Amino acid sequence: MKFIRYADGPRTGWALVEGPLARPLTQAPWLGVRPEGHLLPLDSLRLLAPAEPTKIVAVGKNYRDHALEMNEGIPENPILFLKPTTALNDPDGVIRRPRLSNRVDYEAELAFVIGKTARRVKPEAAWDYIFGYTCLNDVTARDIQKGDGQWTRGKGFDGFAPVGPWLVTDIDPSNLAVTARLNGQVKQASRTAQFMWPIPELLAFITACMTLLPGDLVTTGTPAGIGPMKPGDVIEVEVENIGILRNTVSEEYP
Numbered sequence: 001m002k003f004i005r006y007a008d009g010p011r012t013g014w015a016l017v018e019g020p021l022a023r024p025l026t027q028a029p030w031l032g033v034r035p036e037g038h039l040l041p042l043d044s045l046r047l048l049a050p051a052e053p054t055k056i057v058a059v060g061k062n063y064r065d066h067a068l069e070m071n072e073g074i075p076e077n078p079i080l081f082l083k084p085t086t087a088l089n090d091p092d093g094v095i096r097r098p099r100l101s102n103r104v105d106y107e108a109e110l111a112f113v114i115g116k117t118a119r120r121v122k123p124e125a126a127w128d129y130i131f132g133y134t135c136l137n138d139v140t141a142r143d144i145q146k147g148d149g150q151w152t153r154g155k156g157f158d159g160f161a162p163v164g165p166w167l168v169t170d171i172d173p174s175n176l177a178v179t180a181r182l183n184g185q186v187k188q189a190s191r192t193a194q195f196m197w198p199i200p201e202l203l204a205f206i207t208a209c210m211t212l213l214p215g216d217l218v219t220t221g222t223p224a225g226i227g228p229m230k231p232g233d234v235i236e237v238e239v240e241n242i243g244i245l246r247n248t249v250s251e252e253y254p
Contacts, residue, residue: 003029003132003167005052006045017042017166028052029167030115030131030214047091050134050167051113053217056083057206058138060151062195062221069224078197078205081151083138083161091164091245097231098157099252101141104229107222108180108188108237111136113167118203118212126200129212132169135237135245136219137162137180142228162237162247163217173199177240178223183233190223 002017014029015022022042026034060079089095097104115131138155145154173192180188202220206212229235229249237245
């Protein structure tokens with residue numbers, strides 16, 4: 001199934017996608033798929049980030065080739081960091097370059113949304129806790145990340161987590177193509193089969209230290225090929241069997 005979070009005039013909500021139409025739901029789909037109202041034309045709706053997280057948990061250096069391009073060695077364990085919920089950005093939303101940074105990078109990633117409270121999850125039970133999958137761009141102020149020596153500020157600016165275009169269930173995430181295109185030119189191209197820590201291991205590692213709540217968003221790392229974006233650029237993140245997340249880059253904050 002494919003779900004969207006949408007705006008229709010002043011109204012926002014969740015809907016189940018049925019071909020060119022959207023069937024509104026009474027609540028977020030991980031709480032139960034309960035239709036309401038009339039079908040709406042999908043192309044008449046403005047898509048919003050298909051997640052309502054209490055936190056965004058991100059994984060660094062989960063592709064060996066990306067770890068090597070960063071010249072910081074291969075980690076012994078997954079590297080975790082948090083992005084604030086204010087970093088959420090919508091499909092077709094604008095990524096605003098902050099004045100504080102001279103280099104803002106794209107990072108194409110597969111992300112997943114938690115469907116039920118997850119604490120101390122065993123790897124073999126991981127799939128029971130994942131509701132669905134989406135695309136995410138882990139936008140990063142690279143100079144700030146490197147200068148600070150830790151990642152919170154460089155990855156936490158408002159709008160630095162575009163997500164979408166929709167949330168897809170019932171797919172196998174173990175070998176999906178992950179691609180980034182900058183102004184139509186392929187910059188990143190890999191597959192989730194190249195993860196150093198597959199999703200079940202990641203979920204077990206994360207929930208050994210923190211509880212994930214329904215709606216929380218977990219993103220799984222980016223492959224090699226990261227690079228800068230400038231105002232006027234169009235960045236696309238595509239994950240096989242999910243879709244294309246497209247955003248534009250604007251001038252600096254006013």
